[in-house]
Amino acid sequence: QVQLAESGGGSVQAGGSLGLSCAASGHFDFFNVMGWYRQSAGNQRELVATITSGGTTNYADSVKGRFTISRDNARNTVSLQMTSLEPQDTGVYYCNAKRPAAEYWGQGTQVTVSS
Numbered sequence: 001q002v003q004l005a006e007s008g009g010g011s012v013q014a015g016g017s018l019g020l021s022c023a024a025s026g027h028f029d030f031f032n033v034m035g036w037y038r039q040s041a042g043n044q045r046e047l048v049a050t051i052t053s054g055g056t057t058n059y060a061d062s063v064k065g066r067f068t069i070s071r072d073n074a075r076n077t078v079s080l081q082m083t084s085l086e087p088q089d090t091g092v093y094y095c096n097a098k099r100p101a102a103e104y105w106g107q108g109t110q111v112t113v114s115s
Contacts, residue, residue: 002026002104004095009109017083022095024076031097034071034078040091085113
């Protein structure tokens with residue numbers, strides 16, 4: 001079974017930077033799309049950024065220009081570099097990976113941005 005493990009969460013001041021990483025383990029096929037989603041208190045989980053196996057990226061409007069997603073296909077990892085963080089970025093960030101016939105989620109890592 002596939003396991004996605006996030007790391008790198010923590011607390012930062014507004015304007016700071018933080019990097020998240022997600023590593024896939026277990027038995028799995030190649031992931032067509034990997035990405036990050038987040039969920040803040042009282043809100044639904046929302047897309048932050050995705051990246052295809054070919055390197056095509058998609059970002060939520062709220063993070064464009066501030067966040068950068070990347071992946072290492074050989075190592076089955078996906079990362080999210082976050083800069084110019086704002087209090088509105090606070091939430092639990094979840095790693096996501098998709099295959100044509102399956103979708104997987106990590107357990108989440110907390111990101112807290114204070115003013």
